[in-house]
Amino acid sequence: MKILVCISQTPDTTAKISFTADGTEFNSAGVQFIMNPYDEWYALVRACELKETLGGTVVALNVGPAANETTIRKALAIGADEAVRIDANPKSAAFTAKQIAEYARSENFDLIFFGKETIDYNGSEVGAMVAEYLGMPYISYASKFDLNGNVATVERDIEGGVEVVEVGLPLALSAAKGVAEQRIPNMRGIMMARTKPLKVLPPAAFDEPVKTIRFTLPPAKAGVKLVDPENMDELVRLLHEEAKVI
Amino acid sequence: MVLVYAESPNGQLKKSAFEAVTYGKKVAASLGVPCAAVVLGTNATNAGELGRYGADRVLNIGEAGLNQLDNQVATAVLAAAAEQLKATVLILSHSSTGKSVAGRLAVRLNAGLVSGVNSLPEVSGQELRVKKSVFSGKAVVEYAITSPVKILSLMGNAVRAENAGAPVSVESLSVAVPAGRIRVTSVKTIEGRVPLPEAEVVVSAGRGMKDPSNWGIVEELAETIGATTACSRPVADSHWRPHHEHVGQTGIAIRPNLYIAIGISGAIQHLAGVNNSKVIVVINKDAEAPFFKAADYGVVGDLFEVVPRLTEAFRRFKAAN
Numbered sequence: 205m206k207i208l209v210c211i212s213q214t215p216d217t218t219a220k221i222s223f224t225a226d227g228t229e230f231n232s233a234g235v236q237f238i239m240n241p242y243d244e245w246y247a248l249v250r251a252c253e254l255k256e257t258l259g260g261t262v263v264a265l266n267v268g269p270a271a272n273e274t275t276i277r278k279a280l281a282i283g284a285d286e287a288v289r290i291d292a293n294p295k296s297a298a299f300t301a302k303q304i305a306e307y308a309r310s311e312n313f314d315l316i317f318f319g320k321e322t323i324d325y326n327g328s329e330v331g332a333m334v335a336e337y338l339g340m341p342y343i344s345y346a347s348k349f350d351l352n353g354n355v356a357t358v359e360r361d362i363e364g365g366v367e368v369v370e371v372g373l374p375l376a377l378s379a380a381k382g383v384a385e386q387r388i389p390n391m392r393g394i395m396m397a398r399t400k401p402l403k404v405l406p407p408a409a410f411d412e413p414v415k416t417i418r419f420t421l422p423p424a425k426a427g428v429k430l431v432d433p434e435n436m437d438e439l440v441r442l443l444h445e446e447a448k449v450i
Numbered sequence: 451m452v453l454v455y456a457e458s459p460n461g462q463l464k465k466s467a468f469e470a471v472t473y474g475k476k477v478a479a480s481l482g483v484p485c486a487a488v489v490l491g492t493n494a495t496n497a498g499e500l501g502r503y504g505a506d507r508v509l510n511i512g513e514a515g516l517n518q519l520d521n522q523v524a525t526a527v528l529a530a531a532a533e534q535l536k537a538t539v540l541i542l543s544h545s546s547t548g549k550s551v552a553g554r555l556a557v558r559l560n561a562g563l564v565s566g567v568n569s570l571p572e573v574s575g576q577e578l579r580v581k582k583s584v585f586s587g588k589a590v591v592e593y594a595i596t597s598p599v600k601i602l603s604l605m606g607n608a609v610r611a612e613n614a615g616a617p618v619s620v621e622s623l624s625v626a627v628p629a630g631r632i633r634v635t636s637v638k639t640i641e642g643r644v645p646l647p648e649a650e651v652v653v654s655a656g657r658g659m660k661d662p663s664n665w666g667i668v669e670e671l672a673e674t675i676g677a678t679t680a681c682s683r684p685v686a687d688s689h690w691r692p693h694h695e696h697v698g699q700t701g702i703a704i705r706p707n708l709y710i711a712i713g714i715s716g717a718i719q720h721l722a723g724v725n726n727s728k729v730i731v732v733i734n735k736d737a738e739a740p741f742f743k744a745a746d747y748g749v750v751g752d753l754f755e756v757v758p759r760l761t762e763a764f765r766r767f768k769a770a771n
């Protein structure tokens with residue numbers, strides 16, 4: 205079983221968000237970065253579990269600058285066997301997807317795992333794009349994943365329920381809560397990660413169809429209006445007359 | 451032409467499909483072109499209703515192979531439809547289906563995609579400029595889509611479906627349907643309420659509830675106002691509530707018109723999934739709870755007293771209106 209796990213890095217949710225003076229780029233100075241939780245907790249862990257029971261290799265892939273190597277090493281510490289970094293600073297999901305597809309095209313992976321979305325841009329775009337480049341079936345939002353020989357049974361979250369599907373390998377999928385349980389890397393994993401191979405590849409050329417104009421901060425909330433806990437009729441009146449939501 | 455993919459699982463047009471058509475019509479108007487909606491499969495008998503929401507034409511690719519959705523197949527037929535109709539803008543819902551199709555379509559059609567938009571784009575020459583909320587609602591980014599074909603996926607509840615026009619007759623569109631590789635073996639739906647991502651009113655509770663046996667007051671409030679119930683992560687993690695109710699950064703992101711948070715502290719990871727709600731009401735006994743900073747209305751008090759009182763007040767309101 206040859207499995208690719210695409211991992212991204214995102215600012216920690218608690219990070220203070222700011223932008224360069226012209227508003228065109230995210231200001232990463234002083235920001236704590238983490239591995240995107242869906243990639244780490246669910247996609248990577250499920251990929252490692254499959255490898256542990258079926259044998260094979262798990263490759264962790266990141267499209268990003270050298271500074272991302274701490275995150276990549278963490279993926280190796282959790283259980284990936286080798287890593288690839290495509291050396292670029294992606295400006296869009298489309299760019300990232302192109303890079304992943306170019307790399308994966310000749311590697312014959314049986315499974316390509318993504319997280320269901322990145323928690324900074326919430327695009328949910330990359331997985332579907334890569335699947336299309338590679339002509340692979342794609343299952344998004346997998347909350348349960350089992351393999352029986354060459355056939356996968358996947359439960360995927362849909363609005364108001366789950367859909368159970370069957371599909372043969374090779375296959376691309378995005379992982380949501382439920383597909384695995386978070387793993388904390390242990391000391392042995394961390395030590396081993398230092399010597400596992402991390403290959404750096406140059407990016408492929410890509411013409412961006414979407415350009416970032418600027419980032420802005422949303423207008424501040426007006427502030428909370430406190431209502432007397434004894435007087436819930438007043439709250440209902442406000443929701444009806446002022447907020448107009450009921 | 452603006453082409454809207456209107457989702458109709460089991461032949462039922464989704465609420466998000468009406469929203470997408472309403473939005474598509476407005477985008478089409480700003481470009482001075484017509485708006486068409488496309489419906490896949492053989493069982494969407496009421497597709498003509500989309501005319502009421504602004505579709506100038508409703509097209510049906512009526513092949514049985516499309517009744518169950520394989521995103522690879524849907525991509526092939528939507529791309530073919532877009533090419534036949536010379537569509538320059540495609541609109542999808544940012545739903546479980548839309549998310550699995552939009553990226554594929556972008557690659558297939560060499561199109562720029564902005565997903566999860568929540569407002570109308572601005573036309574600027576050959577470009578579309580469009581904004582979306584990023585970094586858990588802590589920032590807004592504006593993009594320019596420069597490719598000839600452009601794709602937008604619309605966040606649920608971002609626009610209100612406007613039903614002002616008349617139904618149109620459904621035209622059938624002939625497109626080759628490739629064989630799919632994904633087989634849907636079953637669908638398990640959660641009984642009863644509107645699914646969380648589509649819900650307009652959500653009542654959510656956290657660890658302040660103390661024990662799962664106390665949820666009756668939350669259920670009663672939700673029932674009274676037709677709300678869907680949600681919960682914070684520790685509540686789902688300790689199996690007090692089913693995991694599909696978990697909202698936040700690692701659960702579901704929602705944007706209802708009204709979010710009532712009961713006994714939830716308002717940690718940033720929780721807010722990440724809910725702070726796009728139009729109006730937030732927080733009930734918490736601790737006046738210093740961080741959630742009050744993100745709230746529109748706040749009640750500082752014991753939830754075990756406040757929630758039943760609020761339910762009674764809603765009942766009185768409903769009886770009077």
Ligand SMILES: Cc1cc2nc3c(=O)[nH]c(=O)nc-3n(C[C@H](O)[C@H](O)[C@H](O)COP(=O)(O)OP(=O)(O)OC[C@H]3O[C@@H](n4cnc5c(N)ncnc54)[C@H](O)[C@@H]3O)c2cc1C
Pocket residue numbers: 241655656657658659681682683684685696697698699700701712713714715716717718719720723733734735736739751752753754
């Ligand atoms: C990477 C990461 C991801 C996470 N993702 C999520 C996520 O997706 N969703 C999520 O919810 N959390 C998430 N969390 C957890 C989050 O940080 C908080 O721990 C969690 O949201 C707290 O849940 P709570 O508000 O229910 O509980 P608490 O923080 O324990 O708050 C309980 C609240 O109830 C109030 N209360 C107690 N008794 C009463 C009473 N009688 N009447 C009124 N009020 C009362 C208290 O004042 C308190 O404010 C994540 C954390 C991390 C690190």
Ligand SMILES: Nc1ncnc2c1ncn2[C@@H]1O[C@H](COP(=O)(O)O)[C@@H](O)[C@H]1O
Pocket residue numbers: 209210211212213240242243265266267268294297300317318319320321322325326327328329330331
């Ligand atoms: N820079 C990146 N490098 C590798 N994988 C990525 C990168 N960005 C996104 N991904 C993968 O694509 C998934 C979806 O990302 P997105 O489409 O941006 O929401 C993530 O959960 C990752 O698995």
